[in-house]
Amino acid sequence: MISKIALLSLLLLSIASNADTASDIKQVVLDNLKYIQAEDIENSMATMHSQSPSYMATEEMLQQLLPIYDLKYEILKYSYIGEDDEYAYAKVLQKTSKISGPAFQTNKLEALQVFKKENGVWKLWTQANLSILFN
Structure with a gap:
């Protein structure tokens, strides 16, 4: 009986932990999108893991993209x-x-x-693009 209670407690803790992570x-x-929308590179990059293999490329891309385009991002x-x-x-x-900005x-x-x-x-580590649809 005690082992069933302990198992149930662990299961409930695991579910709570997953909910917190989600x-x-x-x-x-x-x-991340809020800061990009506000063209706030520093705070946007703060949402990304500093050791991410994509960190430097992402920062450089934002430095080039944000001065040229004004984009709207929606989840x-x-x-x-x-x-x-x-x-x-x-x-x-x-x-x-x-x-606003050039062709996009x-x-x-x-x-x-x-x-x-x-x-x-x-923090955001990396992403794999699964699909992209253009309108």
């Missing part, structure tokens, strides 16, 4: 996938449309995003 990484996604769909010992995963459908095609990007903790806080 909420935490969704907030990272929302914060159309967010699905928490899960986590393992080191990473958490979410699938995101994001729409990007031009407000509105698009919907579906991506699998990977998150990793840095100093106890979930």
Whole structure:
């Protein structure tokens, strides 16, 4: 009987932990887009893990893109996938449309995003683009 209670307690703690992770990484996604929308490179990069293999390329891309374009970013769909010992995963459908700037095609990007903790806080690690549809 005690082992069943202990097992149930562990299961409930695991479910609560996953719910916290899901909420935490969704907030990272929302914060990242909020800062990009505001053209705030410093805070946008703060949502990304400093050791990410994509960190420098992302920062350089933002420094080139943001002065030229004014874009609108929307999260159309967010699905928490899960986590393992080191990473958490979410699938995101994001729409990007031009407000002003040179020629740009509105698009919907579906991506699998990977998150990793840095100093106890979930940060964006990398993403794999699954599909992109142009309007």
